[in-house]
Amino acid sequence: MAPRGTVVALSGGIGGAKLALGLARRLPPGDLAVVANVGDDFEHLGLHVSPDIDTLIYTLAGLADPQQGWGRAGETWTFMAALEALGGDTWFRLGDGDLAMHVMRTHRLAAGTPLSEITAAACTALGIATRVWPATDDRLRTRVRTDDGWLDFQDWFVGRRAQPAVREIAFSGAAAARPLPAVVAALAAPDLRAVVICPSNPLISIGPILAVPGLRDALASCAAPVVAVSPLIGGRAVKGPTAAMLADLGIGATAAAVAAHYGDLLDGFVLDEADAAAAADVGVPTLVTRTMMLSLADRERLADDVLAFVDRIGATPA
Template sequence: MIVALSGGVGGAKLALGLSRIMPPENLLVVVNTGDDFEHLGLSISPDIDTVAYTLAGLANREVGWGRHDETWSFMETMDALGGETWFRLGDRDIALHVERTRRLKSGENLSSVTADLCRRMGVGPRVLPMTDDPVRTRLLTNQGWLDFQEYFVHQRCEPVVSELQFQGAGAAKAHPDFLAALADASLEAVVICPSNPFISVEPILAIPGVRAALIASKAPIIAVSPIIAGRAVKGPTAKMMTELGLDATAGTVAERYNDLLDGYVIDNADMSEVVSIDARVTLAQTLMTTLEDRESLARIVLDAAAVLRRRELRGLRHRTAQ
């Protein structure tokens, strides 16, 4: 069994690669829900949907989110009526949000709704929200505190970020199946996908008990850098790092995960950073532009995890309980 921690587009790409080179039923993808929000009366889970659409073969391959077979009559009509159109919802995508909203309001929890919707879309791996409790990422910017989607989509990541807050994380409970998987003796690796560490991975780590469970896990933890040669493949990772007073490097991301990591996969372009990283480093091509790239990187990650398991058997494990 493999547990993958994922945000949206970047994480979904690696999750797809993993699902294609291993039995998909042995892959558990734990997804950030700090991006979730209500819009037009609908409960929207952007990262969950991106992962689900990607694993189902339904994602828009050009942008990485939404559906490839989408139509936009709803948005066109909403615009004509003077409604809010800054968060674009395709017609087919809206059907998913309507059904999720209906079922959540009827008393179902997010994980059970997600599991059923994924099954109906033909998703092989299990897609699990990090928690069934509400956690909302907020950012302190030069325009004050902003909800994540206001910053990310409406404001197009333009405000300068100085602080992040995961509202509700302290009171949230990690999904019990997530914690059980981390404690499972058959777990072969935990993979931190190349998602934004601040807004995709750290909301998961902010839930009480998750970091301790990761440290206690017997499986090696291996992360893939979302930074290549000082730039993010997609999204505001590098921009946010600079605004937070951090160097936008693969090494800096490793420092964010330092007490967790046994291994770290970085791009060949960042070879000079190997000596500064306190984990076993694997060099690879981490830019995933094709399906073959996704599968190749997934194989490299699992091979690196296998080496780390052998090191553990020899008593050379890097990570220690804290």
């Protein structure tokens, strides 16, 4: 019989959501909780947009656009076309169906409802058994310093297409942010089976989560194995600026460098077959497997591999 217990996953958007879906499909209903990055959140056209939370929700609900990995499948763009015709701000595209999520969230936030409660209600409405938790209900925003000065994350990532190079990263509001109590409780719970850090950007997707006071300590002290899945394959990211950012900040665009970045948080590390030679340079037990997730079957297979790996680590005497 397979072990039972809660698996807590830390995730950003597209890459993390793929593994989260695989885990959700391979675990019993309710056994998975996903802690989502909120550093990408921002206000646009008067609306509160939570890109990583929404990517997780749409992916888990089977609504995500399979080509883009973000947004809703079958989306229409009447609103954006009308906005453009009026000379409005269209650098960040909001689909017609996606607008409903942002309008609902903004309305409820204005009424005093916490982001975590709004997220839980959206999951329930869309039939998602997995718990999706923002790392904090407080305001936390990622900013990057470039040769053009400090920029808000979405201005840099979407508005400037991840250019110019990042020299420094800051998490505005992190020092005053409070971790979501449900996350802290889950990490301390006796039935915690494992913590899985998904193959998300360690700097701008997982970094904001770990910047919330108390969460890094809660991870470091939890009794269950903490395992990270490398976001790199052969030194390259499947999508997004991960490899470039790691190189530009002097960390190194290698699987071993990612493991070193997480440091003593890890009890295990999963890396792709293309990076098998780096396994010897990682100071914790490793699993070498195929981490590319092109299909639903790939996501389920990787989830199975990761779960078997954490259970082996958990069964090994300290």
